[in-house]
């Protein structure tokens with residue numbers, strides 16, 4: 505029986521996604537722990553019995569093979585403060601918003617059985633697809649990291665042309681702030697501890 509909370513058990517795209525979610529949450533002052541990652545079918549069946557034939561409350565409607573956890577494409581989170589793991593509604597709403605922005609699916613958005621700690625990404629595959637053997641490609645990337653191409657972008661400022669690196673992500677060009685600041689003769693410095701950038705002339 506495998507019922508893991510190790511992110512290394514996740515599909516690589518989910519593992520990177522979990523790390524990104526945790527770092528974005530950290531910047532908002534939230535410390536995240538992963539409470540569940542991969543669960544094999546046997547563990548899923550045991551969890552299904554909770555609140556049915558075994559004590560506890562019902563936590564899932566999924567039997568073995570019917571949960572995205574069984575395919576390494578989901579993980580659950582909690583707030584990393586003892587005694588406050590599930591009591592802060594804002595924590596889960598913030599995490600859900602970030603995960604949705606990153607292109608993932610948040611269990612808190614489900615109408616019939618909302619599951620706020622639950623984050624998943626299947627690349628559009630349904631449980632039926634997964635059960636039938638379809639797999640998310642090993643080199644698949646979530647939308648937030650799907651950099652389509654790196655380009656050189658020409659920026660003209662006061663008649664002078666500058667070339668900067670540009671990355672096309674989710675249909676928008678992103679440029680490096682440091683390079684962009686240099687056009688204006690400014691310097692950009694990232695301050696790790698509070699996640700801010702200081703611009704100086």
Ligand SMILES: [Zn+2]
Pocket residue numbers: 540573578579580619621622623
């Ligand atoms: Zn879950």
